[in-house]
Amino acid sequence: MELAILGGTGDIGEGLAVRYAADTDHRVVIGSRKAEKAVDRAGDYEERLADHGIDRDIEGAANADAAAGADVVVLAIPPHHVADTVADLAEEGVLDDQLVVSPAVGMQGDADGLHYRPPKVGSVTELVAERAPDGLAVAGAFHNLAADRLANLDADLDVDTLVVADDESVRQQVIDLANELDGIRALAAGPLSNAAEVESVTPLVINVARYNEDMHDVGVTFH
Ligand SMILES: NC(=O)c1ccc[n+]([C@@H]2O[C@H](COP(=O)([O-])OP(=O)(O)OC[C@H]3O[C@@H](n4cnc5c(N)ncnc54)[C@H](OP(=O)(O)O)[C@@H]3O)[C@@H](O)[C@H]2O)c1
Secondary structure (H helix, E strand, O other): OEEEEEOOOOHHHHHHHHHHHHHOOOEEEEEEOOHHHHHHHHHHHHHHHHHOOOOOOEEEEEHHHHHHOOOEEEEOOOHHHHHHHHHHHHHOOOOOOOEEEEOOOOEEEOOOOEEEOOOOOOOHHHHHHHHOOOOOEEEEOOOOOOHHHHHOOOOOOOEEEEEEEOOHHHHHHHHHHHHOOOOEEEEEOOOHHHHHHHHOHHHHHHHHHHHOOOOOOOOOOOO
16 A cells, blocks of 8 residues: 655654554655655655664655555645645645545644644544545544654554544544554544544643653553
């Protein structure tokens, strides 16, 4: 399977790229607005994997090229730009039968901490679905993971991620995909209309990390 991580040059993109390269046999391609930047970053990730004794290729490409050849497209792009990126890719005819996964969360910070700020449609995940071509499979996942911990291959993970999608088989595909990462357990959280509840956990997790010692890069687990 080919996994394209658009915005894979950034924080959560890096974490997902190195973990999928380390833990699975999937072809991993990171996308960027600039192909050259993606190729450079992919080389950096390969070097870090090699430092851990893992010989894996990660490819870099412009976002549209990365998405065009992929089976699954993860949108590791800031929340205010992710919907426009999807709309642009749709207009270019790049998105037709991929499964698109959004980890994006709208948040605003002040002196006290981070606060959930969803778009009018209810959640960023639903906004992505609204801007995607009709019939494209859209899911939300990976919202509550800490990028630094994911990218640190010396760190063991023991966290849950919540998956939302309208179609149960799409939800299950993303659950299976997330479960392929060592130390991540994926749980179903229902259809896209439940995405706001999932996204809103992210600022909570970050605030808990800020206000408690030894909680850096904390995640959520359900018992
Ligand atoms: N950081 C976390 O711990 C974390 C955890 C869970 C979910 N998330 C979500 O994942 C998404 C990415 O977060 P991040 O922290 O990885 O973000 P980030 O590092 O700030 O940005 C990721 C990438 O987005 C691309 N980008 C920036 N501006 C853009 C624009 N105007 N249009 C298209 N692409 C643009 C950049 O890639 P190029 O310059 O190479 O194009 C950048 O490397 C966010 O929506 C966030 O809510 C983050």
